[in-house]
Amino acid sequence: MTRTLEWNVHLDLSEENGTTKAEAVLDTGSEKLMGHGVARCNPQDVDIPTIGDELAASRAMKDVAGQLMRAADREMEAVGAGPTKGPLGKPYAWTDVAG
Incomplete structure (x- = not known):
């Protein structure tokens, strides 16, 4: 089966008095x-807005990635394919399949 999806992320940033806030919506x-x-x-640091943005x-x-992972874990568990109880092994990563 072949599927093509497009998910969109919208990111809003605001800065006031040395505090930058971000809201990401997937x-x-x-x-x-x-x-x-x-x-x-930090008041003792040079204020470089791009660092706060990043x-x-x-x-x-x-935060969004964590929510997405928890949703996937719940869905996998619902079909009997969730993680085992107890200590977890090394997290699966994209490089694990390439190597």
């Missing part, structure tokens, strides 16, 4: 997951 077409991230500039955005996307 739209799969059938559901939306929303993640949040925050970055604060940190807040990555944290928001990490």
Whole structure:
């Protein structure tokens, strides 16, 4: 079976008084997951807005990724293919199939 899907991510960033906030929304077409991230500039550091943007955005996307992984785990468990109980092994990664 061949499938082609397009999922969209929308990312909003705002900065005020050295605090950058990010909201990431993943739209799969059938559901939306929303993640949040925050970055604060240490008052002793040089204020470089792009660093705050990158940190807040990555944290928001990490939040969405965690929600997506938990949803997949629940769905796998529902069909008897979920992770085993107890200590988990090394996480599966894309490079594991290429090597």
